[in-house]
Amino acid sequence: MKGRGLGSEVLIVGAGLTGAVIGRELAEAGQKVRIVEARPHVAGNCHTERDPETGVMVHVYGPHIFHTGDPEVWAYVNAHQRFRPYAHRVRAVAAGRVHALPINLLTINQFFGETLRPDEARAFLAAQAEPGDGPPVSFEECALGMLGRPLYEAFFKGYTQKQWGCEPADLPASILTRLPVRFDYNDAYFSHPFQGLPEGGYTAMVASILDHPGIRVELNTPYDPSMRAGAAHVFWSGPLDAWFGHDRGRLAYRTLDFERFTHRGDWQGCAVMNYCDAGVPWTRITEHKHFAPWENHDSSVLYREYSRAAGPGDIPYYPVRLVAEKALLRDYAARAEAETGVSFAGRLGSYRYLDMDVAIREALDTARAFLAARAAGLKPAPFLRPPL
Template identity: 65%
Template sequence: MVGAGFSGAVLGRELANAGHRVTVIDTRNHVAGNCHTERDPDTGVMVHVYGPHIFHTDDTAVWEYVQGFGAFEPYRNRVKATARGQVFSLPINLHTINQFYGKTMNPEEARAFIEAQADTSITNPQTFEEQALRFVGPDLYETFFKGYTQKQWGCSPTELPASILKRLPVRFNYDDNYFKHVHQGMPRDGYTTLVERMLDHPAIELRLNTEFTPELGAGYDHVFWSGPLDGYFGYRLGRLGYRTLDFERVIGDGDLQGCAVMNYGDADVAYTRTTEHKHFSPWEEHEASVLYRESARACTPDDIPYYPIRLVEEKALLGEYVSLAESTQGVTFVGRLGTYRYLDMDVTIREALDTAEAFKTALAAGERPAVFARPPLG
């Protein structure tokens, strides 16, 4: 298993349970990948080192699976947004609409009002901007989405596909829970402890601070690769595009912003959001606090990749790497980096569980295991 994040940990555990001997390696000095959590040395707050991760899913089997490795506490992600000198509630809901327009509309009045703001001439939105204008009209788009999106993706919303905005709901009630999934929570002891427990099996050997080499891989029956797809091939066709994140740390006493996540929609604010991590563990008490200002930029070879860009140029290169991968023996590409897709944690775990089952089935039938857990271009 190349990578000790959720993909490698779940696959490793499932195959170890099935009687295989498994080695999990990672170049970092910790497990859990970008979900890694640790105690801040100055405040004692449980910090999400690579940015916050909230577990949310409608997949009851996955929810029950992760709880087998540690207790989860209830958590609701209630995001705020600072824009045009005010603080609003996200996702856009009835309170946001009434506050923004200085009205007291009920749900049906607000629905009709927003539809009147929308550009109904756009019948088949192709870009992020067209989708937003058709969805909420120019005022809400420019306040909450345009500047934030430019900072997050480093390009105009006219260059991004409409599908990105389909993840962002508008509600005509006062529900400010960012996610709508039936199961939502946080691991009480942090994600790293959760993954450590997944890897705690006599048939699993964990090697941190370890680089993968072809020579290392040759010593095993099969390799599961959750690193960058292009990285497996030494970037021989070029590098796939990613966005990365920079974090500016601020510590202080008490409560620094009053919520876990504050988005900044104005384009002239350099960062996209601030996250105060004590609020991700509301069952704990801390006198001090730690906050991070988060900024996105283009990923360089020395950076940690976060979000696959997947625009036209990247998809063309991805197609070439997929063809190369499909001609390769003895490896299965999994996870966010291995399949060059944006994946939430629950989907990552579901795909790892399904991949383990498919691998066992293929071995039993004497067939070649699948190269991809899920086709990147599917």
């Protein structure tokens, strides 16, 4: 990095959470930063905006709920936007009835028409379970071993087929292990100690992070390889395979289509309603005014969500990470490790699904590791941690 000190500009590709936090951390250390963003706004997929018709704050690319157990990250976001208390709760329609998710004691009792106590419910599900011969490998094996067939088929099988476009038997067990089963009446979706939503929206929060004299942001500006010339370093938060022009093939993602509609009054009485039956084409309906319970709106903005395979030009949401993708990922990751002058960061740059708090934590750590490496005269690592 000889000759590329604090006076040379660092290039960051992407003005989402990852790019903004890295940029701010570097700027605070005296580094000049240029951020290019292909979209006409900052904040990436957590972009929010006021709907002019209803006044509702809309999560334009689908809802983002902030929850964390990391005190530093919680303090960081609150320094840039006031977070109001919000406890996320999800309801689900299965076989014509509404239930609470995650599966809890109320879900179990309502679904089976029982009045079970916690210990009785544990024994009841244990009797329903279909454990395999060894540790579960697939989503389906894990679900059947935890819940038994009735709950699995009602709440997870059809929804998973729609969300991922494949059979649950072909998905890794790790997808289900992120979802708890509770034997009490706690129906809060997340259990982290810090939970909330930004009063002015995520875009205002990210704009505040970017508000530093050492940062210049260029919107509507897709990355061009010629931008790399003269940059002290590049931080790439776009898709890992896109850095290489997808020359070995595209890593698979799921994307979302949104069918927006409005309603005078309250459409569903909650922020998120999942539709678990395979015969219903959408996965869920989100009602955005319920993401700001401190506001009052006469009308409502809603999204029906449809999941499908992402193609060229689509917004990538969820990395698929099945066997074929992991093999291709190993190829791209090895090539990325051999690159110089570039670091890959964020959910797209590492081909991992990251919650917002984890994305911020990793962005902080990435920037700090870069500054420490430069101070020591060392080559910055291309990844904070390997993406495999």
